[in-house]
Amino acid sequence: ELKVEQNPLFLSMQEGKNYTIYCNYSTTSDRLYWYRQDPGKSLESLFVLLSNGAVKQEGRLMASLDTKARLSTLHITAAVHDLSATYFCAVLHSRAGTALIFGKGTTLSVSS
């Protein structure tokens, strides 16, 4: 059974500091997704990582993928309050199709 594990599940961050969220998955996957969800809202796509060693950055967020270790990281640089949300990683359910298996999510709270 394909499993996706994120840690930590909760992260209380101080403004200006750096943090990392880890996403481990149990079987091979062609791609790795990161999404953001604000309370009561839908999912917003952040990154799609397609190959080993892929690195993508958007603002204060940077995601990377190590397919050999089956590990992706989401690094937050100099956290700001606007980054408070829940972040999910996900991998493909199977090689045929686009269905995703999600981790449980990491809830970030940024305080000054």
Place this chain on the structure above:
Amino acid sequence: KAGVTQTPRYLIKTRGQQVTLSCSPISGHRSVSWYQQTPGQGLQFLFEYFSETQRNKGNFPGRFSGRQFSNSRSEMNVSTLELGDSALYLCASSLEGRDYEQYFGPGTRLTVT
């Protein structure tokens, strides 16, 4: 370009009833997936449709069913509702040939009383 739309946005039903939720994908998208989100179980994959055919299915009981129409719009149905079916139901669509991009709709919040 319009995004993924879901109707209704909110729904309250009674145990034992059935419900039908609708999802209209982005124009040109042929793949639609459905997910259930609850505080306890998180985001769980229900099923995926492509060109009117179910391509993948998650581990949900037969009370959960779906279909896709020729215009790629999709519906999911839950029969004999249980309290535990209360959840946010999300659908996502993707474009054939670029199916690494998935776009989520706003969701339908279902409350079963």
